[in-house]
Amino acid sequence: MRYMDSDGVPVTIYQPNETQGGIIWGLKRAATDIILSRHVIARLFWRDFIAQFRQKLLGYFWALLSPLLGVVSFLFLFFIGVLHPGEGEIPYTVYVMVGSTIWGCLPGAMGAVSGGLQAQADLIMRTRIPKVALALSSLAGLFYGILISMVTITIIFVATGVRPTWWLFVYPLLALPMVLLGTSIGLVLSVLGSIARDLTPMVTQVLGLVMYVTPVIYVHSTIQNAFVDVLISWNPMTYLVDVPRSLICLGHADNTSSFLTVAMGTVMLVAIGLRIFYLLEDLVAERL
Amino acid sequence: MPKPAVVVEGVSKKFGLSLKSALKYGLIDSGRRLLGKEKDSTLRPGEFWALNDVSFALDPGDALGIMGVNGSGKTTLLRILNGTYSPDKGKVTLRGRIGALIAAGAGFSPMLTGRENIYISGALLGMTPSEIRNKFDEIVAFADLDAFIDMPVRNYSSGMSVRLGFAIAVISAPEILLVDEVLAVGDMSFQKKCFERIQTLKREGTTILLVSHTPGAIWAVCNRGLFMNGGRVVVTGAVENVIRAYDDQNSRNSVKAxxxxxxxxxxxxxxxxxxxxxxxxxxxxxxxxxxxxxxxxxxxxxxxxxxxxxxxxxxxxxxxxxxxxxxxxxxxxxxxxxxxxxxxxxxxxxxxxxxxxxxxxxxxxxxxxxxxxxxxxxxxxxxxxxxxxxxxxxxxxxxxxxxxxxxxxxxLNPKDRFLYSDPYALIHMDAQFTFSSVGLAESCHE
CATH class of the missing domain: 2.70.50.60 (abc- transporter (atp binding component) like domain)
Known part of the structure; x- marks a missing residue:
C-alpha cells in the first residue's frame, strides 16, 4: 500500500494479504500502477525498439517484412493448389494477410504479457517497478507491430490492386478486442505460468488449434461439416477476425453486434485477468 | 521527535525447500487466493522460514549494517523492503522515497549508449524525465565518463559500467537507500568517492540499509547493526558487536564445514x-x-x-x-x-x-x-x-x-576491543602507537 501522509511524505506499507479486493479494485490498482510507472513503460518500450533494430542489415525494413513472412506459408499452399479456402469477395492474398494479422494479435499479446515478467526477471529483483507495468510494457512492442502491419497491409492492397476502405485507418481499434483477449489470458499466464512452467506452452499449443476453428485462412461459408460450422459460429474469435477484416476490405460487415458484444466481453476478461494477476503476483518473484 | 523512516514488525517469509514443494504449494496457494482465502502463514512440510519474526526500527539518517552468513535471510529481508517479496507475516512501513542499489550497472542495454542508459536506469529508479535531465550532468561527472557518454555500453569496461550504475543510483538521492554489497565500485579513488557520497547522503538524512559480508564497509558506514542467522535476528545494536558476532559465526561455520x-x-x-x-x-x-x-x-x-x-x-x-x-x-x-x-x-x-x-x-x-x-x-x-x-x-x-x-x-572476538582490521591476520601483538608532529602542511597553518 502506498499513500502520502499528512507531512507530504510517501509512505509504503508491505504486509500479507494486501491484494484483497474486487474486480474494480484490481482495475483501479492497475490504473494507479500504470500511471505511476508511465515513464518506465515508455523508456522500456523505447529501449526495446531501438535495440531491436540496431546493427541489423535490413534495419527498420525488418519491421515491415515480418508480417508478410507470417503468411508466406499459406500463400504458398494456396498458389500451388493445396489449400482451398473457398471463394469470397476479397482476393485471397488480402484475405489471409488481414485475417492472420488480426489473429496474430491474440498470441502476440498473450505471449508478450505472459512472458513479460519472466523476460524482466532482473528488473523485478532489482527495482521497485510494479509488476503489472513490466507485464504490460511488453505490449508496447505489439502496438508498434500493429502500426507497422498497417503499412504492410496497405502495400499488399496496392500490390493486388484492391482499394482499402477508410476503416484501415482505425485498424488498431478494430484489432483491440483481440489484443485485450490476449492480454487477459497473458495476465493469468504470467503469474500461473511462473508457478507451473509448462502452462504457457500448453495454452500456446491450444491457441494454434483454435485458429483452425476460426476463419483466418479460409472462408466460413465454405465449411460443409455441420459440427465444425456450429463450432465456428459459436467461437467468439470468429467475429473478432471476420468483422474487422470485412470492414477494412469491403467497408461493411455482418454480425457487427456480435463483434461489439464479444469486444465488451474482452474488456471484462481483462478486468478479471488483472484481478487474478494482483492476487498471485507476489508468487512470481519467489519463483524467478 | 522525527517519525521512524523504517519500521519492521515481526516480519516472516517462508520458501519451499525443493522445486517440487514450490510447485505444489504454489498451486495450492493460487487456489486458496482465487477462492478469497488469506495466505497460509503456518509452516508446511517441505518449507522453511527464510526470515523469522524480524523486527527493528530506523530513524532518518540511521545506517543499518545487515550481516550474516550465506542463507541467513539478509537478502530476503532486503527484497521484502524493496517490495520484491511479500511478507507471510508481519508488517513493513517505509517513510520516504526508496532507492535500491542492487547490482549496480547490471541491466544496462549493451546496444544503447551511456546517455540512453542513464535515462532508462533513472526511470527504473523512479526518477521523472525532468529529474533525470536536471541531474544528468552530475551523474556523468560523478561517473567520470564525459568522453564516453555517447559510446554504446557494450564497449565500456566493467569498471565503467559499474561506475555509471552507481552514479545513477546515488545521485537520485533517495530518502531510504537499500544497498546490497555494492557500496563502493571501481578503482581506489572512485571507491573513495563512493564512500564520501554515501556519507553525504547520511548527513542529509538518508536512511541506509546495507547488506554486506565486508566488516570494513559496514563499520565505515553504519551506526547500527543487525546480525542474522537462520532467518532470525541474533544480535542487534552497536555495529561493533554485530561484526564480532558475524566473525565468530563465520569461524564456527568454517569448523563445521x-x-x-x-x-x-x-x-x-x-x-x-x-x-x-x-x-x-x-x-x-x-x-x-x-x-x-x-x-x-x-x-x-x-x-x-x-x-x-x-x-x-x-x-x-x-x-x-x-x-x-x-x-x-x-x-x-x-x-x-x-x-x-x-x-x-x-x-x-x-x-x-x-x-x-x-x-x-x-x-x-x-x-x-x-x-x-x-x-x-x-x-x-x-x-x-x-x-x-x-x-x-x-x-x-x-x-x-x-x-x-x-x-x-x-x-572468539574480544568484548573489550574491536579487531576489525584484517581477516587474514593471525597473530595479535600489543603495540603502543604514538603520533608525533614533524612539520604541518602549509594549509594547516592558515
Missing part, C-alpha cells in the same frame, strides 16, 4: 582404538591417519588448562591445552611429538614441538600415555584453527604416526 575434519575424526580413531587392529592404519602419506604402527594416537581434544574440560572455543588471549592419548606398541627411542596448526587461509601457522619446547623423550616403552601441551600465552586473532598430530623419531625421517585435522578450535 570442513569435510576432511569430519572424515579424520572421530570415526577412524574409534575403529583403531576399539578393534586394536593396527592393520587398519594406512601406511601411506595422503591418508588422514597414517603411520608405521609403532604408535597410535587417539582422542585428541582441546581443553581448559584450569578445569580440564573439553572445549571447542576460547576467548581472545585465553590459555588452552591440547591433549591426546597415545598407545606405544613398539618401544620408541628419542620420540618427538608435534602438534601443527592451520588457519582458514594459511597452512602451518604454528607448531608445538616437544623437542623445541625442551621436552626430550629418550625412550617410550610400550603402554598407554596421555600427552598434554598447555598454551599459556596464546596470541591468536579471532578465527578458526585446525590441528594435526605428528609423532616422529629423531633418527627416522618419516612419521611414526600422522593424524591430519584431528581437532579444531575457534578463538
Amino acid at each position: 570442513d569435510p576432511q575434519h569430519r572424515q579424520g575424526e572421530p570415526s577412524n580413531s574409534k575403529s583403531l582404538m576399539d578393534d586394536g587392529a593396527t592393520t587398519l592404519l594406512a601406511s601411506d602419506y595422503g591418508n588422514p591417519i597414517c603411520g608405521t604402527g609403532d604408535v597410535i594416537c587417539r582422542n585428541f581434544r582441546v581443553t581448559s588448562p584450569d578445569l580440564g574440560n573439553t572445549i571447542s572455543e576460547v576467548e581472545f588471549l585465553e590459555p588452552f591445552a591440547l591433549e591426546f592419548d597415545m598407545e606405544v606398541i613398539n618401544q620408541v627411542e628419542d620420540m618427538v611429538v608435534r602438534v601443527v596448526g592451520d588457519s582458514v587461509h594459511y597452512r602451518n601457522i604454528l607448531t608445538l614441538d616437544s623437542y623445541e619446547q625442551g621436552g626430550r623423550v629418550e625412550r617410550m616403552v610400550p603402554g598407554r600415555y596421555t600427552i598434554r601441551a598447555v598454551v599459556d600465552n596464546q596470541k591468536l586473532r579471532p578465527g578458526a584453527y585446525t590441528f594435526h598430530i605428528g609423532v616422529i623419531r629423531k633418527q627416522v625421517g618419516i612419521h611414526l604416526f600422522l593424524w591430519l585435522k584431528c581437532g579444531q578450535l575457534v578463538v
Whole structure:
C-alpha cells in the first residue's frame, strides 16, 4: 500500500494479504500502477525498439517484412493448389494477410504479457517497478507491430490492386478486442505460468488449434461439416477476425453486434485477468 | 521527535525447500487466493522460514549494517523492503522515497549508449524525465565518463559500467537507500568517492540499509547493526558487536564445514582404538591417519588448562591445552611429538614441538600415555584453527604416526576491543602507537 501522509511524505506499507479486493479494485490498482510507472513503460518500450533494430542489415525494413513472412506459408499452399479456402469477395492474398494479422494479435499479446515478467526477471529483483507495468510494457512492442502491419497491409492492397476502405485507418481499434483477449489470458499466464512452467506452452499449443476453428485462412461459408460450422459460429474469435477484416476490405460487415458484444466481453476478461494477476503476483518473484 | 523512516514488525517469509514443494504449494496457494482465502502463514512440510519474526526500527539518517552468513535471510529481508517479496507475516512501513542499489550497472542495454542508459536506469529508479535531465550532468561527472557518454555500453569496461550504475543510483538521492554489497565500485579513488557520497547522503538524512559480508564497509558506514542467522535476528545494536558476532559465526561455520575434519575424526580413531587392529592404519602419506604402527594416537581434544574440560572455543588471549592419548606398541627411542596448526587461509601457522619446547623423550616403552601441551600465552586473532598430530623419531625421517585435522578450535572476538582490521591476520601483538608532529602542511597553518 502506498499513500502520502499528512507531512507530504510517501509512505509504503508491505504486509500479507494486501491484494484483497474486487474486480474494480484490481482495475483501479492497475490504473494507479500504470500511471505511476508511465515513464518506465515508455523508456522500456523505447529501449526495446531501438535495440531491436540496431546493427541489423535490413534495419527498420525488418519491421515491415515480418508480417508478410507470417503468411508466406499459406500463400504458398494456396498458389500451388493445396489449400482451398473457398471463394469470397476479397482476393485471397488480402484475405489471409488481414485475417492472420488480426489473429496474430491474440498470441502476440498473450505471449508478450505472459512472458513479460519472466523476460524482466532482473528488473523485478532489482527495482521497485510494479509488476503489472513490466507485464504490460511488453505490449508496447505489439502496438508498434500493429502500426507497422498497417503499412504492410496497405502495400499488399496496392500490390493486388484492391482499394482499402477508410476503416484501415482505425485498424488498431478494430484489432483491440483481440489484443485485450490476449492480454487477459497473458495476465493469468504470467503469474500461473511462473508457478507451473509448462502452462504457457500448453495454452500456446491450444491457441494454434483454435485458429483452425476460426476463419483466418479460409472462408466460413465454405465449411460443409455441420459440427465444425456450429463450432465456428459459436467461437467468439470468429467475429473478432471476420468483422474487422470485412470492414477494412469491403467497408461493411455482418454480425457487427456480435463483434461489439464479444469486444465488451474482452474488456471484462481483462478486468478479471488483472484481478487474478494482483492476487498471485507476489508468487512470481519467489519463483524467478 | 522525527517519525521512524523504517519500521519492521515481526516480519516472516517462508520458501519451499525443493522445486517440487514450490510447485505444489504454489498451486495450492493460487487456489486458496482465487477462492478469497488469506495466505497460509503456518509452516508446511517441505518449507522453511527464510526470515523469522524480524523486527527493528530506523530513524532518518540511521545506517543499518545487515550481516550474516550465506542463507541467513539478509537478502530476503532486503527484497521484502524493496517490495520484491511479500511478507507471510508481519508488517513493513517505509517513510520516504526508496532507492535500491542492487547490482549496480547490471541491466544496462549493451546496444544503447551511456546517455540512453542513464535515462532508462533513472526511470527504473523512479526518477521523472525532468529529474533525470536536471541531474544528468552530475551523474556523468560523478561517473567520470564525459568522453564516453555517447559510446554504446557494450564497449565500456566493467569498471565503467559499474561506475555509471552507481552514479545513477546515488545521485537520485533517495530518502531510504537499500544497498546490497555494492557500496563502493571501481578503482581506489572512485571507491573513495563512493564512500564520501554515501556519507553525504547520511548527513542529509538518508536512511541506509546495507547488506554486506565486508566488516570494513559496514563499520565505515553504519551506526547500527543487525546480525542474522537462520532467518532470525541474533544480535542487534552497536555495529561493533554485530561484526564480532558475524566473525565468530563465520569461524564456527568454517569448523563445521570442513569435510576432511569430519572424515579424520572421530570415526577412524574409534575403529583403531576399539578393534586394536593396527592393520587398519594406512601406511601411506595422503591418508588422514597414517603411520608405521609403532604408535597410535587417539582422542585428541582441546581443553581448559584450569578445569580440564573439553572445549571447542576460547576467548581472545585465553590459555588452552591440547591433549591426546597415545598407545606405544613398539618401544620408541628419542620420540618427538608435534602438534601443527592451520588457519582458514594459511597452512602451518604454528607448531608445538616437544623437542623445541625442551621436552626430550629418550625412550617410550610400550603402554598407554596421555600427552598434554598447555598454551599459556596464546596470541591468536579471532578465527578458526585446525590441528594435526605428528609423532616422529629423531633418527627416522618419516612419521611414526600422522593424524591430519584431528581437532579444531575457534578463538572468539574480544568484548573489550574491536579487531576489525584484517581477516587474514593471525597473530595479535600489543603495540603502543604514538603520533608525533614533524612539520604541518602549509594549509594547516592558515
